[in-house]
């Protein structure tokens with residue numbers, strides 16, 4: 001399988017960090033196990049701890065034992081995988097330290113630099129690489145999110161990186177774009193005439209996008225308190241999902257065509273400002289409560305918490321897209337920590353039939369729904385009405401579900417983690433699952449407007465108990481329009 005693969009080597013900055021341990025190293029291992037790493041590809045791990053190659057190898061093995069299922073840890077793959085690694089100790093902020101990397105990266109191959117570091121280091125790292133002639137035309141750089149804290153800081157980062165890399169060399173990660181089910185949105189929309197012809201305001205009543213997490217902020221209070229749920233989840237993941245659902249059909253399945261269409265959606269988002277933010281946005285912050293059976297602390301009682309923080313851990317928004325296709329179709333977005341369950345899904349509610357000929361008192365003509373379960377239990381379901389079998393003049397209807405679970409339909413085929421797909425695509429030089437600079441900046445422009453409105457209107461987060469679906473006002477947001485969240 002590796003014959004058709006392009007060789008590229010990976011340099012992983014921040015190889016000892018949380019993201020590398022939990023996601024990147026396990027994902028690279030899985031790619032190797034699936035025969036998707038070129039046989040000669042090398043991985044250089046870079047961080048500032050002083051470790052010999054054998055100490056580093058022990059860390060890699062320990063990471064894999066923790067984050068890869070026992071039955072997937074195969075001895076010969078593990079041996080091959082560890083042989084690919086080399087560790088370089090360096091302080092990223094010191095220009096002279098890049099000499100050590102230069103000495104390790106002697107082969108003349110395509111190279112991908114993955115910056116799994118705080119974004120404040122991106123410019124410094126790019127400058128260090130450049131000063132040691134480690135960047136060529138074929139070099140690519142992967143940037144982790146968040147790209148900045150607002151529009152201004154994201155522009156600063158993007159400009160700094162652009163001094164050293166062309167846009168075609170920059171791969172901005174949004175890991176939702178690597179999820180199997182998020183990609184399936186493209187198949188669902190553009191491979192099925194059934195949906196393609198019903199995908200606008202003539203057929204759709206409204207759309208809900210939920211990304212609920214059961215966990216709290218865990219050990220990430222420092223980072224999270226500075227960000228909040230709007231910056232952490234809406235600015236990137238939810239807006240990317242929304243863009244894929246709302247965009248016009250791209251003419252080709254390539255980076256340029258898809259990104260152009262997503263960008264048009266971002267440009268068409270109706271601003272949320274001080275005049276409307278109280279009507280169309282809800283902020284929440286969790287208090288103590290229960291996660292399943294377990295009692296859990298509130299946000300302000302988490303380890304490392306600063307008292308009186310008014311950072312939101314929940315956001316609900318009513319979003320309008322001001323264009324021809326979506327005029328009059330609201331998109332309701334919600335995302336939060338410490339929800340009752342982990343669930344990300346898109347629910348498309350179609351319009352009701354204009355007239356009921358059935359005269360069935362047991363069921364009014366409930367609208368059809370298309371539910372796209374992004375995670376867990378990945379799948380697609382269509383809710384529709386059917387006749388209950390039976391003789392008699394009177395027809396009785398029943399709400400029924402056509403449920404296509406990926407697990408059953410595709411015979412329990414393993415679903416690859418988003419980072420596996422994204423690293424594979426970056427190493428192969430395919431940019432279509434990565435975010436263009438303009439998308440990042442338009443998303444920030446819109447999000448900055450919401451943040452400014454919250455500040456101007458003094459909209460503090462409303463409390464909700466851990467283990468619930470957010471503050472009551474999130475329910476009112478839809479109730480006000482005669483709708484309710486899909487549970």
Ligand SMILES: NC(=O)C1=CN([C@@H]2O[C@H](COP(=O)(O)OP(=O)(O)OC[C@H]3O[C@@H](n4cnc5c(N)ncnc54)[C@H](OP(=O)(O)O)[C@@H]3O)[C@@H](O)[C@H]2O)C=CC1
Pocket residue numbers: 013014015016017018019020046047048049090091092093115116117118119121144145146
């Ligand atoms: N963790 C996650 O789940 C997610 C993380 N991200 C993003 O990924 C990036 C990395 O996050 P995460 O792994 O959590 O962060 P960590 O702080 O856990 O890891 C950062 C790594 O960079 C190293 N580092 C930092 N400064 C220097 C320096 N000057 N010289 C050498 N090494 C340095 C750290 O070394 P040391 O330990 O010595 O400080 C560590 O190995 C961030 O941009 C984050 O926003 C995005 C989505 C999810």
Ligand SMILES: O=C1O[C@H](COP(=O)(O)O)[C@@H](O)[C@H](O)[C@H]1O
Pocket residue numbers: 213232233344
């Ligand atoms: O980027 C992030 O995403 C995770 C949620 O990702 P998921 O794939 O588990 O849905 C979130 O927990 C984290 O706060 C955020 O930074």
